[in-house]
Amino acid sequence: MEKSDDDIIVCRCEDVTLGEIREKIREGLTTTEELKRVLRVGMGPCRGKTCIPIVRRELSRMLSIPIEDVLPPKDRPPVVMVKFKSILEGSEK
Amino acid sequence: MNFDVGIIGGGVVGCAIAYNLARLGEKDVVVFEKQYPGAGSTGRCGAGVRQQWGLEMNCRLARGSVKIFEQLSSELGVDIEFRQGGYLVLAHTEKQLEQFERNVSLQNSLGIPSRVITVEEALEIVPYLNPEVFIAATFCPTDGHANPLLTNYAYAKAAERLGVKIMKFTEVTGVERLNGVFRLRTNRGDFEVGCLVNAAGGYSKPVAAMVGVDLPTYSERHQILVTAPVPRMFDCMVISFTSGIYVQQVPHGSFVLGIAEDEEPGYNTNSSWQFLEHVAREVTSILPVFGELSVVRQWAGLYNKTPDSQPILGEVLPGFFVAVGFSGHGFMIAPKTAEIMAKLILGIKPDIDISPLSLDRFEKGELIVEPSVVG
Numbered sequence: 191m192e193k194s195d196d197d198i199i200v201c202r203c204e205d206v207t208l209g210e211i212r213e214k215i216r217e218g219l220t221t222t223e224e225l226k227r228v229l230r231v232g233m234g235p236c237r238g239k240t241c242i243p244i245v246r247r248e249l250s251r252m253l254s255i256p257i258e259d260v261l262p263p264k265d266r267p268p269v270v271m272v273k274f275k276s277i278l279e280g281s282e283k
Numbered sequence: 284m285n286f287d288v289g290i291i292g293g294g295v296v297g298c299a300i301a302y303n304l305a306r307l308g309e310k311d312v313v314v315f316e317k318q319y320p321g322a323g324s325t326g327r328c329g330a331g332v333r334q335q336w337g338l339e340m341n342c343r344l345a346r347g348s349v350k351i352f353e354q355l356s357s358e359l360g361v362d363i364e365f366r367q368g369g370y371l372v373l374a375h376t377e378k379q380l381e382q383f384e385r386n387v388s389l390q391n392s393l394g395i396p397s398r399v400i401t402v403e404e405a406l407e408i409v410p411y412l413n414p415e416v417f418i419a420a421t422f423c424p425t426d427g428h429a430n431p432l433l434t435n436y437a438y439a440k441a442a443e444r445l446g447v448k449i450m451k452f453t454e455v456t457g458v459e460r461l462n463g464v465f466r467l468r469t470n471r472g473d474f475e476v477g478c479l480v481n482a483a484g485g486y487s488k489p490v491a492a493m494v495g496v497d498l499p500t501y502s503e504r505h506q507i508l509v510t511a512p513v514p515r516m517f518d519c520m521v522i523s524f525t526s527g528i529y530v531q532q533v534p535h536g537s538f539v540l541g542i543a544e545d546e547e548p549g550y551n552t553n554s555s556w557q558f559l560e561h562v563a564r565e566v567t568s569i570l571p572v573f574g575e576l577s578v579v580r581q582w583a584g585l586y587n588k589t590p591d592s593q594p595i596l597g598e599v600l601p602g603f604f605v606a607v608g609f610s611g612h613g614f615m616i617a618p619k620t621a622e623i624m625a626k627l628i629l630g631i632k633p634d635i636d637i638s639p640l641s642l643d644r645f646e647k648g649e650l651i652v653e654p655s656v657v658g
């Protein structure tokens with residue numbers, strides 16, 4: 191059953207498949223922070239809205255940890271993408 | 284549990300020392316990492332790799348590291364995304380240019396292919412530069428950039444394959460020295476090691492204090508950001524020692540940018556809006572088109588600093604080694620430094636004399652004056 195959905199793209203921004211996530215979990219990565227750093231899941235412009243829940247579910251399932259104990263990665267500012275130009279305009283006001 | 288060597292810190296330095304020890308035959312090694320490899324400064328860094336230094340030893344460490352980086356992906360079995368697009372260093376004043384000319388002749392004498400270039404030549408390499416803000420530049424085509432997360436991960440994995448034990452989520456909380464061994468207390472039980480290495484990055488001082496050694500190191504926040512990916516604009520790192528800014532497009536297409544700022548010593552790694560404004564101002568001054576690029580994410584990490592912004596390397600008590608205080612250049616010199624540290628631990632004479640970087644230089648007043656440091 192696992193094999194069949196390995197090709198599913200979990201993170202569309204960074205093009206990461208479920209299979210790649212499973213491989214890294216099998217190699218010993220145990221947290222969303224580690225998977226984010228090695229695979230870039232959740233680093234894209236959508237900030238992990240779709241992929242992080244799937245990554246958490248997969249960690250929970252494969253490592254038998256309750257989902258609430260699989261923490262999402264730390265949120266990084268800015269909350270939305272902002273152009274340098276707008277940052278400068280903001281600061282001149 | 285007992286090990287021959289215990290390393291505190293699973294950043295690039297700790298993992299690379301572990302890997303080199305194992306490669307040289309010492310496989311009874313444990314790395315204690317309070318989070319996971321890459322969680323510290325390494326995973327947060329710009330990962331620029333520059334050989335354009337003003338001091339011979341730094342040139343040698345950086346040049347030796349580049350040679351290692353060039354084949355590291357195949358050596359470690361993970362693509363660490365090392366790219367040699369060069370470093371373009373802007374000269375804003377005549378005085379700076381004179382210093383750069385001296386640096387370039389030293390670098391050339393050590394086999395580093397840097398050169399002084401004109402504004403026009405710089406514009407050929409990076410057409411987006413604002414010609415009004417600089418008078419010349421230096422360029423070294425074999426400088427570059429790697430992916431720090433993958434590099435740290437690759438060293439950790441390769442070390443593990445050779446038999447090193449990497450203990451994630453294991454924080455060393457106390458050290459006792461008895462009968463020639465170090466007894467370590469951690470949240471996962473006690474360990475005994477024959478040799479101990481402090482590679483704790485931003486936490487080098489509290490870790491050394493556990494062993495009773497007072498290091499003159501301290502930590503400072505350094506912020507950084509990444510933009511949304513854009514089509515390839517240029518391949519080299521652009522830096523200025525005047526504003527302390529560095530700008531690099533990574534293989535992924537995004538730009539990674541940071542800048543030197545005045546910071547209070549401490550362990551704060553929060554991000555600030557002031558930093559965004561500061562970077563926006565400086566980057567649009569040297570690269571005006573950057574106004575149109577968007578910031579996706581910002582974060583911060585610690586520079587572990589020393590009074591002369593150069594690392595402290597070596598044995599500070601019998602069996603207690605330190606590799607700390609790398610300021611803003613610990614990633615680029617990690618491969619060679621780790622090889623040297625592993626040799627020192629095993630009693631093998633290294634090919635670069637790093638005795639000028641010993642701890643007692645501060646007592647003796649022999650501080651190192653490196654003219655080309657960022658932050």
Ligand SMILES: Cc1cc2nc3c(=O)[nH]c(=O)nc-3n(C[C@H](O)[C@H](O)[C@H](O)COP(=O)(O)OP(=O)(O)OC[C@H]3O[C@@H](n4cnc5c(N)ncnc54)[C@H](O)[C@@H]3O)c2cc1C
Pocket residue numbers: 291292293294295296297315316317318319320321322323324325326327328329330331332453454455456482483484485486490505506507541583584585586606607609610611612613614615616
């Ligand atoms: C924003 C930023 C940009 C940078 N840009 C560059 C650059 O372009 N080029 C460059 O060469 N360098 C750069 N640097 C510097 C570089 O990141 C560091 O010099 C280098 O990563 C240091 O590696 P390290 O292994 O010593 O430290 P770290 O990666 O910090 O590793 C130390 C590890 O020790 C662990 N630890 C600490 N205390 C304990 C304990 N008691 N028990 C167990 N584990 C412990 C920590 O969790 C950490 O993972 C930058 C730094 C920052 C912050």
